[in-house]
Amino acid sequence: MSSNTSATAPLFQSFTSEKIKLSNRTVMAPMTRGFSPDGVPGEDVAGYYRRRAENEVGLIVTEGTGIDHPASVSGASIPLFHGEESLNGWSNVVKEVHEAGGKIVPQLWHVGMTRKKGDLPNEEANPVGPSGLSLDGDKITEPMTEAEVEKMVEAYAQAAADAKRLDFDGIEIHGAHGYLIDQFFWEKTNQRTDRYGGDIVGRTQFAVEVIKACRREVGPDFPIIFRFSQWKMNDYKAKLAETPDELERFLTPLVEAGVDIFHCSTRRFWEPEFEGSDLNLAGWTKKLSGKPVISVGSVGLDGEFTSFSGANTTSLDGLMEKLDDGEFDLVAIGRSLLMDPEWVRKVREGRETELLPFDKAALKQLY
Template identity: 85%
Template sequence: MASTKALFQTFNCENLTLPNRTVMAPMTRGFSPDNIPGEDVAAYYRRRAENEVGLIVTEGTGINHPASVSGASIPVFHGEAALKGWENVVKEVHSVGGKIVPQLWHVGMTRSKGDLPNEEALPVGPSGLSLDGEKVTEPLSEEEVGQLVEAYAQAAADAKRIGFDGIELHGAHGYLIDQFFWEQTNKRTDRYGGDLVGRTRFAVEIIEACRREVGPDFPIIFRFSQWKMNDFKAKLATTPDELERFLQPLVEAGVDIFHCSTRRFWEPEFEGSDLNLAGWTKKLTGKPVISVGSVGLDGEFTSFAGAETTSLDGLIEKVENEEFDLVAIGRSLLMDPEWVKKVHDGRENDLLAFDKESLKKLT
């Protein structure tokens, strides 16, 4: 294995200092009964922090809206009990010197009618369309859009109040914010629709509202993707120029770090350049970026089958070339809390292959 020195340089940005360049990717676990994270969730995150993960991004956690999540064991980020649970998570992670941000989430139209925890709550989206373009519910009114913006802002304020080190807004994978970005699910003709820049308006208002609540020095990370849960080949931007037009309003609204979600970090985003989505985002915005996608494994997450370990040399080369600043690790860290420490110690042969059985428990 090539020298991992580049992965273990400190990182500094907007009042966020990390001991190295590793990030625990957000992964839905569904081990929070009644939507409240308990002691086992806190211990799960703590184990990664005490094994040298630079920054933890929590699993997606629902904002204060009745249709924000679909499931009674997915955590939420509102109400006294859930926030107390998250406060305990922060305490445990900080007690071993870790840094952690919550991923603030609304699933939008990926929710099915009748889903728990609020069976009566209908799924909501910009145009009431499923990811396949089928009409399911009525479009959100402008008043309802405003209420959603405020729910994100309240979650950001609560995150700062209970001690988190920043927030991540989930704007990827075909969930609510991304449904506003994507032409297939956003057919609006008001200020929240239109062309690619017009479709960023909802996200811009969320970022601005969160920034008002948390002040200028609290890090806001924004996660976005080209691909959607139902369409791995979907593209918001087909050229670097389009990507720049899409990103600029988000930069101006106040994003500090972009988390650029791809399925395979080594794949170029556009023809004619080896840069991946994170690499292009950094080049076009000048902002720090997180790259992600099958780090350390030879199989994609989408099938959730097993995957073998693979060389980190290509990843390290991209970090050395400063194509991206931070590296998010998903399944490898889900499987093995000690993954980062093993890499740091040069114990490549001790890294564990991914076994889908690991999805069934918090380890």
């Protein structure tokens, strides 16, 4: 990486959209940490997010946080986004981040069929999904009824309402990586024949209803970010859309439902999404949807994030070129920020020799 700070200037331009203004183009990517006993984020979690705000991260997206459903998360120390104690914990996180001059949105999450029977915090709760199928296509439980789907939509809406009440700066809806919403998107896990199934447009219906219900609760001016991916946790080569035309058909209902910004998750930001174009998934999403986009995937490191093994720092030149060309609007940084709360400030000041390689031991503590 060049020590000339002008080389990274595109990353430090302000960003303004219809509903949010950020001091720069950096986003803290959502990363599950599991440091919230009984689903309650404490002072250590608040400090963890505050340190990123103090060091100039433009927008913080929290780790995935469970909506109000007994099977929303898998693990007793995953934060929840319902119940007085958990919401009070998140209120303190928001206060700390805002005091440090930062902006923050919660990622609203339901893990769907990736949850195993007997998992904490609610051992008796069975996993739920559109067709009761695991990501490998095995039948685990019965499909959700339409009434259950509609109730789930309202759980997302309640979380959105709570996020606004707690003074968050927006919300991010997790529709990626093979979790619940993505299980509705993916033909392999969605075999429904009602309005929530069918072709690539029909399979967006659950997400459309979630987005509309969240918009109903938060009003017209509150930012809604939507995260999606092609790849799944069990299949890195999976595709929702094989062509730009299919991607446009997928995106259009989500745009019409009320998405303001798309967070386009890839393992490596530099990889083209479709043959015949250098655009990555975020670039294509921006081109087809007309909405601002966040790109993500192994930023600043030489190993893809899904391995979560060690990785060395690497040049940001290719990232800056794509950002400066307007291929995407914002850049989410994951492991580099997990390891080093000062990463953004160091990059802005040209202190590249001080950037830290990623060590998987960082997963076991809150730097």
